[in-house]
Amino acid sequence: MQYYGFLLCNFLHFYFTINNHHAEEASKDSISYLEFLDKLLWAEIDAKRERTTTTNLKLxxxxxxxxxxxxxxxxxxxxxxxxxxxxxxxxxxxxxxxxxxxxxxxxxxxxxxxxxxxxxxxxxxxxxxxxxxxxxxxxxxxxxxxxxxxxxxxxxxxxxxxxxxxxxxxxxxxxxxxxxxxxxxxxxxxxxxxxxxxxxxxxxxxxxxxxxxxxxxxxxxxxxxxxxxxxxxxxxxxxxxxxxxxxxxxxxxxxxxxx
Structure with missing residues (x-):
């Protein structure tokens, strides 16, 4: 199951999610699925923006x-x-x-x-x-x-x-x-x-x-x-x-x- 999740994240280019432990943190905090998804997507959006900014500063x-x-x-x-x-x-x-x-x-x-x-x-x-x-x-x-x-x-x-x-x-x-x-x-x-x-x-x-x-x-x-x-x-x-x-x-x- 963990490997399947890795493949899905890779397919969606969710590289920030791959390298972090949101699932483990969500399990510890006992948050709902919707809260977990919201937290995950916003973290991914912020990471993508940061990568884009870094790339565009170089270009x-x-x-x-x-x-x-x-x-x-x-x-x-x-x-x-x-x-x-x-x-x-x-x-x-x-x-x-x-x-x-x-x-x-x-x-x-x-x-x-x-x-x-x-x-x-x-x-x-x-x-x-x-x-x-x-x-x-x-x-x-x-x-x-x-x-x-x-x-x-x-x-x-x-x-x-x-x-x-x-x-x-x-x-x-x-x-x-x-x-x-x-x-x-x-x-x-x-x-x-x-x-x-x-x-x-x-x-x-x-x-x-x-x-x-x-x-x-x-x-x-x-x-x-x-x-x-x-x-x-x-x-x-x-x-x-x-x-x-x-x-x-x-x-x-x-x-x-x-x-």
Whole structure:
């Protein structure tokens, strides 16, 4: 009888039940058959959700796992906490809306993007993360191999597509065209979370074409929330704490980049 039960659990993919001793516990507690079944099914559902979450976190290809709750809003008061708490409800995912985090390097844009996506995965959604540099390389490689259209279709599948660090690398016309296709294909069908160190007015330089940049912004921002973070870098703060930070060097680098 015990072996028969094992086979049934295996057939139904009740792997949590196989590896636990619910029957023995139920016998000791003298609960009814219906109570036992209810307890068993909910335990199996919770176990399946946990396995799905673990799998989807791996498939998302995050550079690290971060939570919104670990973000230091006191250090970055310009990161609108009220807006971000609204985003944590995941209504934007349900409505296939977009989120854009703007700001200089090191202010926590990627942390917030990953944190929102992790929150979504734990609620049953799917996500996929890649940097703009990785996206550019992926587009170029698939153009050469002739599989670009097939590859673009895979980027339509996740509920959330995270594109990180847009603006650090310029795009040629062909890559910018396919970037537009990605945004257009997901328009009102799937959410995009994007981070950039460039203001919207500079996107013509990023995409090498003001017309393409305008078309991308038109679709990206139609249903979207923008969080503009204007604070200091976390990395610089940590260097200051450790005594490894040279203010004059940073100022020289900033002047060079602005010049």
């Amino acid at each position: 998302a290809k995050f550079p690290y796992i971060k939570a919104i709750d670990s973000f230091d809003f006191d250090f970055q008061p310009s990161a609108n906490q009220r807006k971000i708490n609204e985003l944590k409800t995941l209504a934007f995912v349900e409505r296939s809306e977009n989120v854009v985090f703007l700001g200089p390097p090191g202010v926590g844009k990627t942390h917030l993007a990953v944190g929102l996506a992790v929150c979504a995965i734990k609620s049953g959604y799917t996500a996929y993360f890649l940097s703009a540099h990785e996206l550019i390389s992926m587009i170029q490689e698939n153009i050469v191999s002739g599989r670009i259209h097939r590859k673009l279709k895979t980027l339509n599948k996740p509920n959330i597509l995270i594109i990180d660090e847009v603006g650090y690398a310029a795009m040629d016309d062909e890559v910018a065209h396919y970037f537009f296709q990605i945004v257009s294909n997901r328009y009102e069908k799937g959410s995009i979370i994007l981070t950039s160190n460039k203001s919207y007015g500079s996107w013509g330089d990023v995409f090498g074409n003001n017309v393409v940049a305008t078309a991308i912004l038109d679709r990206l921002l139609h249903h979207s929330t923008t969080i503009n973070i204007k604070g200091d870098s976390y990395r610089i703060r940590e260097k200051k704490k450790a005594g490894f930070y040279d203010v004059s060097l940073y100022e020289n680098e900033s002047n060079d980049s602005n010049g």
